[in-house]
Amino acid sequence: MKSITINGSQRESVGKKVTKALRDAGKVPCVVYGGEAPIHFSADELSFSKLVYTPDVHTVVIEMDGKKVDAILQDIQFHPVTDRILHVDFYQISEDKEVMLEIPVRVTGNAVGVRNGGTLRIVSRKLRVKALPSNLPDVIEVDITEMKIGEKLYVTVAASDKYTILHSDNEVICQVRTSRTAVADEVADDEEGEEGSEGAEDATEAAAAE
Numbered sequence: 001m002k003s004i005t006i007n008g009s010q011r012e013s014v015g016k017k018v019t020k021a022l023r024d025a026g027k028v029p030c031v032v033y034g035g036e037a038p039i040h041f042s043a044d045e046l047s048f049s050k051l052v053y054t055p056d057v058h059t060v061v062i063e064m065d066g067k068k069v070d071a072i073l074q075d076i077q078f079h080p081v082t083d084r085i086l087h088v089d090f091y092q093i094s095e096d097k098e099v100m101l102e103i104p105v106r107v108t109g110n111a112v113g114v115r116n117g118g119t120l121r122i123v124s125r126k127l128r129v130k131a132l133p134s135n136l137p138d139v140i141e142v143d144i145t146e147m148k149i150g151e152k153l154y155v156t157v158a159a160s161d162k163y164t165i166l167h168s169d170n171e172v173i174c175q176v177r178t179s180r181t182a183v184a185d186e187v188a189d190d191e192e193g194e195e196g197s198e199g200a201e202d203a204t205e206a207a208a209a210e
Helices: 016-024 045-052 180-209
Strands: 003-010 027-033 039-044 059-064 067-078 085-092 099-108 119-122 126-131 140-143 152-154 172-177
Touching: 003 045, 016 027, 027 045, 027 067, 039 045, 039 059, 045 067, 045 085, 099 119, 099 172
Parallel strands: 003 059, 027 085, 099 140
Antiparallel strands: 003 039, 027 039, 059 067, 067 085, 099 126, 119 172, 152 172
C-alpha cells in the first residue's frame, strides 16, 4: 500500500486554549493511539490534503522530533460550516500486527448485461479487510465482464490469501439490473415473431382458398 509522510511537532499541552491557538496558526491537533501511550502532535493543515481529499487509501509515516511512527487514519473531524480539519486521530501500526481498514473497490470490464441494455449498480464501494500492513492492497479490483442481466457479484469473488474480508459471504458488491430499455427490446422481439407467424398463417390460408 502507498504511504505518505506527515511532518509534525509533538505537543505536551492539550487544553482548549492551546488547541485553539494551533488552529488559528493553521495547525491541526492530532493524536496517535495504539502504542504504549497516546502521542499528541500537530501538523500543518496542508499536510493532510493528499490523505483526506482523495478516494485512495494510504498508510502514514508521521515524522516528529526525529522520530517516525507508522500509522493509519482512524478518524477525522471537520468544521460543520467551513469544512476545515479540526482534529485527526491515527492508529499506530507495526509489521507483525494485523490492522483493519476499508479498501476501495474498483470494477473492471464491460458487463455483458450492460451491453444488452441492463444497468450496473455498485452496492459496495469499499470493503473492510484485515491484514498485515504489508499485505494491505491499494484497491480491490473486481472483473464484471461476464455478468449478465439479473446477476450479482458477492464479496467472495474478492477473496485473497493476503487479507481477510470482514463481511458476510452474501454481501453484494455489484449487480446488473434489468432496465426498461432491455425489457422493451425483449417485448418488441416477441411481438415481431408473433406477427411473422400470423402473416405466414394468413398466406397459407389464402393459397388454400385459391
